Amino acid sequence: MTTDTPARLLTLLSLLQTPREWPGGELAERLGVSRRTIRRDIDRLRELGYPVQATMGADGGYRLVAGKALPPLVLDDEEAVAIAVGLRAGAGHAVEGLDEASVRALAKLEQVLPSRLRHRVATLQTATTPLTSGDGPSIAPETLTVMASTVAGHERLRFAYRAGDGTESRRVTEPYRLVSTGRRWYLIAYDLDRDDWRTFRVDRVSEPFATGARFAPRELPTGSAAEYLRRSMQRHGDSYDVVVAFDAPADVVAARLPRWLGPPEPADDGTSCVLRATVADSVDWMAVRLAMLGVDFRVREPAELVECVRELGTRLASAAGGE
Template sequence: MTDTPARLLTLLSLLQTPREWPGSELAQRLRVSARTIRRDIDRLRELGYPVEATLGPEGGYRLVAGAAMPPLLLDDEEAVAIAVGLRAGAGHAVEGVDEASVRALAKLEQVLPSRLRHRVSSLQSATVALARGDGARVDPRTLTTMASAVAGRERLRFAYRARDGVQSRRLVEPYRLVSTGSRWYLVAYDLEREGWRTFRVDRVAEPFATGARFAPRELPMDAQEFVRRGVRGAETYRVEVVFAAEAEALPPWLRDAAVAEPGGTRVCFESGDSPEWLVARLALIGVPFTVHAPEFLAVAARELAARLASAAGA
């Protein structure tokens, strides 16, 4: 192998396999002399790769952990396996590794050949992950599109569904993706509404980067705190439900807010759950109830009742 850059890449790929490589075996694999292998090893060391050499009949070369993470060379199977794993994890926010996972996935998918990208998508569509109770799942492609736009300071367009179901189109300057451990949020400056906004990523559809660059604006506070304040005001709502039973028949999480009244028990509380999940949770209590507020929770109850009636053949 006379092409030095190609030979160095092949040598690096071999050394990334966790084993010791005798110089003679490396020379045979690359069809060069032992002297050339020694020179190539020195070049890799100059580039920052920590290659360790041991003497003796059992000695050889191996790549060891250094002070920094060197670029990795992956074969097709390894690249597909890592991309599938990152996609599976990215769809469900996991505190501590969530944002790093999305950045890694965005970098990997940017350089994946089309044939491998197709394999990753096929494997992803053939698997089903256990979702959270409120069904708030995120398409990893949405996350990687947003992460790339944030990193590249590129304006982003997408369709957005508000909590009350109202649909809109948004043009934003994306600032940061934030995970709360259960949901993903995008902090961005909404150009048409001329203000900072927090968007729930599971309510975003058809995101695409416009190609238009922007100079980043200054967010008035830390991104995590901005999301916390926005979620506290926008994601919670006051619920009023009347159960046809006494307070003792209700679970502990409802008893503190229960007030007895003729013919039942009225409960008022704040919730941040999706209406669909909250209605299902209330129904599982096993006590007849009536939703008095908000109206969208009553709508979710009617829709769930219709689906259950249909499933039962009624």
Template sequence: MTDTPARLLNLLSLLQTPREWPGSELAERLDVTPRTIRRDIDRLRDLGYPVEATRGSIGGYRLVAGSAMPPLLLDDEEAVAIAVGLRAGAGHAIEGVDEASVRALAKLEQVLPARLRHRVSSLQNATVPLTRGDGATIDPRTLTAIASAVTGRERLRFAYRSGDGTDSRRQTEPYRLVSTGSRWYLVAYDMDREDWRTFRVDRVSEPFATGSRFTPRELPTGDGDAAGFFARSMSRTQSELHIDVTFRAPAGFVTARLPSTLGAVEPTGEQSCRLRTASSDSLEWVALRLALVDCEFEAHGPAQLVEYLSGLGARLSRAASSGPGSSGPGAVSGSGAVPPTS
């Protein structure tokens, strides 16, 4: 193998297998001399790949962890698996899957061959997740298009539907993507309105990077903190719910079942805890999250939350009492067992 770049790539691919490779075996695999292998190992080290060598009759070479992240080589199956995983996480705005994950997906999909992109899309389209996120699902292609425009500092055009159903076309200078755990938002400068705006990404469609480059403007806050700017802008447009709830369960149990965005619970006893926090999320979403903790709880406020929970409880009771085999108001039939699958 006389093509040095191709040989280096093949050598790197072998070294990324988690094992120690004798120099003689590498030379045989690549059809070169052991001396050439030693030179190629030095070239990989110069490129930032931490290759460790051991001496002796059973010595060899191994790729180890280093202080920096060097480029990785992936085979077809590995690339497809990573792309599908990143798409699934990004599309449901799972807490902890933030802008870095979307940037990684954008980079990966940019270099995927067409045949692998088709495999990724086919697999995702044929798969239905058992559980979904609390927020609206998002086409990962929308996220990657936005992330690419943010990274490349390209002006972005898209169609947008506001909360009241009004459709519009926007031309923006995208600044950052912000994940709240339940939804994705875009912080951008709206060129037509000559002001900063935040856009819910699940309401964005037909994103198109124009290719026109721009120098990012300074946020009004002056600190470059897109998450802080987003939080302040949302607090101006939404009235906060000042939540006060007592749970009849240990604090650890409740904490594991509540999104961290709702704040921390305070232990009030071995079998009780209290949540006092302010949230700009919707009343319906907060009520659902409280119910999903799956323990007894008492809402002290605000009044609209107490009223909504009361109505929700009544509706659920009516739904249970009207099921097949019910024996009257408030009766619940069945064991709750999941039917067997064939």
């Protein structure tokens, strides 16, 4: 039970910032208080300027909505615009490190931005050309934020999808997770029409629509969205297996590797490790990614990656004035 009122209000606010509607009973259960206390806490948040909307009925509850002004004690206008522009730019190019948590942050921020600030964000995004960008496919930030909202709120998602062979279809899904591989975003979801789990490339998704229909999350067969994605890529032949040995402890390498690659296996000596992973990106990109880790490594498989790393090393040595 949360007896400290300020701490309870912060916890309540954190829950309400998740883009979904919270029944009063569920909030009371989570915070260990009565529904009457929840109603009083909601009133306190409203007095502080947070636009909390209530709906009546058996399925009614509370949710944070866009108001006439940005809620106080969070961000001022300039900070909110700066953060939203940065997150939208990164999300659109699937920059490595901008994982699902950052997309959820963007969804929360845009949910409460007043229309005047949303207009400023869109204007800056349109007028700005980045000096560098990822070489993966571009994605509309709105697509990611809609998907992130349905994942967080356990809400069915409808969208149009174009397969790799150009076939177009309409899908109704129960979204489970968004997974970033650094250059691409993937949606792991249960396809209701096909009655099975599916993996969708987000850059092939259009017209995403949150239906408002809630669902109870199903158990993913592999238990891990990243593992399911790896297996899916293997089944469809869109990937290759890599084996890389590192002259550094496993925890050091794991902290620098993208999470979707999985953890490296520590060696018996505790000072080195081996990564075995399934990769969907080009060997050129993988070679550059390995070189950026800042630790010594040796590629064992595949032969194409070995040759690519060798050629990259020769070019870098030449660029640095080496022989």
